[in-house]
Amino acid sequence: SSIFVDVRAEKYISRRINRFHTADALAEMFGRESGFEWFREHPVRIERLRPYQKKAIEAVESAIAKGKRAMLVAMATGTGKTFMTVAQIYRFLESKAMRRVLFLVDRRALAAQAVREFAAFNTPKGLKFDQEYDVFSQRFRREDFDDEKPYDPKVLPGSYLTAPQPSHTFVYVSTIQRMAVNLFGWEGAFAQTASDPDTEDEDAARLDIPIHAFDAVIADECHRGYTAKDTATWRAVQDHFDAVKIGLTATPAAHTLSLFNEVAYRYTTDEAIGDGWLVDWLLLRKFSTAMLSSLIFFQ
Numbered sequence: 001s002s003i004f005v006d007v008r009a010e011k012y013i014s015r016r017i018n019r020f021h022t023a024d025a026l027a028e029m030f031g032r033e034s035g036f037e038w039f040r041e042h043p044v045r046i047e048r049l050r051p052y053q054k055k056a057i058e059a060v061e062s063a064i065a066k067g068k069r070a071m072l073v074a075m076a077t078g079t080g081k082t083f084m085t086v087a088q089i090y091r092f093l094e095s096k097a098m099r100r101v102l103f104l105v106d107r108r109a110l111a112a113q114a115v116r117e118f119a120a121f122n123t124p125k126g127l128k129f130d131q132e133y134d135v136f137s138q139r140f141r142r143e144d145f146d147d148e149k150p151y152d153p154k155v156l157p158g159s160y161l162t163a164p165q166p167s168h169t170f171v172y173v174s175t176i177q178r179m180a181v182n183l184f185g186w187e188g189a190f191a192q193t194a195s196d197p198d199t200e201d202e203d204a205a206r207l208d209i210p211i212h213a214f215d216a217v218i219a220d221e222c223h224r225g226y227t228a229k230d231t232a233t234w235r236a237v238q239d240h241f242d243a244v245k246i247g248l249t250a251t252p253a254a255h256t257l258s259l260f261n262e263v264a265y266r267y268t269t270d271e272a273i274g275d276g277w278l279v280d281w282l283l284l285r286k287f288s289t290a291m292l293s294s295l296i297f298f299q
Helices: 021-031 035-041 051-066 081-097 109-121 156-160 176-184 228-240 253-260 269-272 281-298
Strands: 002-004 015-017 072-076 100-105 132-137 170-174 216-219 245-249 263-267
Touching: 035 051, 035 081, 035 100, 051 072, 051 081, 051 263, 072 253, 081 100, 081 216, 081 228, 081 245, 100 109, 100 176, 100 263, 109 170, 170 176, 176 228, 216 228, 228 253, 245 253
Parallel strands: 072 245, 072 263, 100 170, 100 216, 132 170, 216 245
Antiparallel strands: 002 015
16 A cells, blocks of 8 residues: 655645555646635535435535545435435536546345436436446346336446546446455455355456545445454455445444544434424324224224
8 A cells, every 4th residue: 555645735745545646637626626616616506405405515625625535414214315426426527526436335236226216316407317427237136126117227437447537427336245345355245245146246357446546535324233353345346446436324433433433423313303304202102002003993
């Protein structure tokens, strides 16, 4: 590994990278610096965003503008983390500060859902997300979708991973298991990958993926519990890329904070209930009990 330091800034922070960047990768990186000003010059104006989702996007962009490279967004279950993230990624691509974004999930069914979320997203230009920017994925099976609606995702060309170009602007939705196989081979991937049919990818293979393949890596549901080996693999996948890393979670656990350093934005269940976006589960339970009692009485 190497240490990367940009000494041009008055205050700079070093970071560890797996390999040193090529000259072309450095030129591309420095050429995008003006993109961070775009966040400040273009306020968040996306339809259907709730106030707290807008605040989450602003908090992430503010952290990135200050040079932060790893952060968590902690939002209660049911508050629309995926929709907020699609809006965030759209702004990343619009700013040109980030052109290649990796969206990681831990199950193929969740990857399929995410791809559909991108396809359904309405942009400020009146188009769908995937009409403006490429949204790629791994191959899916029919059972990965929870309905019979036809959908044919675009599979990421291998060269987009192994030979990233400045002209490439896209989102890649992938399971953490598949990316681990691509980076480390089957023997270095998750402990359950080879035997779990939900994570099996027969066409997956180890690839020579450079550290600048992605400008941002976003990990969905990153609070899930893993074995020590699986946590190490997750960390290794994150650490491979010299990119901004954002974790999405409802419950930031200790192992999650160790991967993403700090919480950039938090929106709790109590806040969501108080703001009227979620129903108090105690009230819901009382209502359900009353309804059940009424049904028994009428029977």
